[in-house]
Amino acid sequence: MSELRKTPLFEAHESLGGKIIDFGGWALPVQYSGILDEHRAVRERAGLFDVSHMGEIHIKGPQAQAAIDHLVTNDCSKAKIHQLVYSPMCYPDGGVVDDILVYKLCEDDYWLVVNAANTDKDFDWVKRNVSGYDVTVENISPQVAQIAIQGPAAQRILQKTTPCDLSSIKFFWCLPDVEIAGRKALVSRTGYTGEDGFEIYCRPEDARHIWDTLLAEGKDEGIVPAGLGARDTLRFEVALPLYGHELSPEITPLEAGLGFFVKLKKPDFIGKDALAAQKEKGLTRKIVGLELMGRGVPREGYAVMSDGKQVGYLTSGAFSPTMNKGLALALVTMEFTEIGTELDIDIRGKACPVKVVKTPFYQKSYRKE
Numbered sequence: 001m002s003e004l005r006k007t008p009l010f011e012a013h014e015s016l017g018g019k020i021i022d023f024g025g026w027a028l029p030v031q032y033s034g035i036l037d038e039h040r041a042v043r044e045r046a047g048l049f050d051v052s053h054m055g056e057i058h059i060k061g062p063q064a065q066a067a068i069d070h071l072v073t074n075d076c077s078k079a080k081i082h083q084l085v086y087s088p089m090c091y092p093d094g095g096v097v098d099d100i101l102v103y104k105l106c107e108d109d110y111w112l113v114v115n116a117a118n119t120d121k122d123f124d125w126v127k128r129n130v131s132g133y134d135v136t137v138e139n140i141s142p143q144v145a146q147i148a149i150q151g152p153a154a155q156r157i158l159q160k161t162t163p164c165d166l167s168s169i170k171f172f173w174c175l176p177d178v179e180i181a182g183r184k185a186l187v188s189r190t191g192y193t194g195e196d197g198f199e200i201y202c203r204p205e206d207a208r209h210i211w212d213t214l215l216a217e218g219k220d221e222g223i224v225p226a227g228l229g230a231r232d233t234l235r236f237e238v239a240l241p242l243y244g245h246e247l248s249p250e251i252t253p254l255e256a257g258l259g260f261f262v263k264l265k266k267p268d269f270i271g272k273d274a275l276a277a278q279k280e281k282g283l284t285r286k287i288v289g290l291e292l293m294g295r296g297v298p299r300e301g302y303a304v305m306s307d308g309k310q311v312g313y314l315t316s317g318a319f320s321p322t323m324n325k326g327l328a329l330a331l332v333t334m335e336f337t338e339i340g341t342e343l344d345i346d347i348r349g350k351a352c353p354v355k356v357v358k359t360p361f362y363q364k365s366y367r368k369e
Helices: 010-015 035-044 064-071 116-129 154-159 204-217 228-237 272-281
Strands: 019-023 026-031 047-050 055-060 084-090 096-106 109-114 136-139 145-150 174-180 183-188 197-202 285-292 303-306 309-320 325-333 342-347 350-357
Touching: 010 019, 010 026, 010 204, 026 035, 026 228, 035 047, 035 228, 047 204, 055 064, 055 116, 064 109, 064 116, 096 116, 096 174, 109 116, 116 136, 145 154, 145 204, 154 197, 154 204, 183 204, 197 204, 228 309, 228 325, 285 309, 285 342, 325 342
Parallel strands: none
Antiparallel strands: 019 026, 047 145, 055 109, 055 136, 084 096, 096 109, 145 197, 174 183, 183 197, 285 325, 285 350, 303 309, 303 342, 309 325, 342 350
């Protein structure tokens, strides 16, 4: 693992018995006690995730908001200070560069939080495409560690470490300069699990202290450290897209079911013409949910079949710990996207029956008031 990049919490993961894997060039824990245990802990109590590998790009200047609205498909012009906006960021042909979170810190000061494996690519893309705006762009990822606490007990546990009233932070809002375990941090409330939770952005040198404090303060609540495996099964159950799976340069936001985040009434953004044309012409394929009717575990890449003919493929698949069944997300041709449509998936040469079902598979429990 010596050649892999390590987060400030690498030694904590080793001391907790985390199973370290290569995740896009980062040494990160895929699990500790086990994916199923960690998954259930987040659904029922709380889990603590190291997401310090995520990227942060700082955009600042008089034209920061205009520059960002040029980059992303969603409309950031109405965002208030400390509000967050989720958005795809597209190529001119409508394919996706990345899906990101935009943090509005003040009128001329924003963070873009991007997927770890895309950080360098995104930073280069942003720099090139805002060169005509009066802004400065900096990749501040090495200066920022990120810890996520997720689950029904997340607020109670985090509240023990801070004088800040966490109930004042609404869903998809943030608060800078929050004292967490005696250290300064930016705290937001989003999550990638379908449960309530918070993200803590802090200095790398403060990450271990905050991590250890949260595990200690949450012990009576049943908090557990959780790895990448549970993070993926949790997001999958609530059908949240994962870049490289449900979104990619070859899959547009409209095909991924993210049309709500594509504001075609905006004056302009990269990819607007292509996405407008795709919407006007009508989609030929889209992401749907599938439920396995028998035994087996659906996996990414498996073919989706109808009468022996391939009509799509699985973008994500797993045995759902919460729903106790095999489920999948799949990109299929429009003819086969109606709820209740019966299809097959090819699992190692065997046709296994599935049906199209409504997503999300699990009802989100976000705090939205």
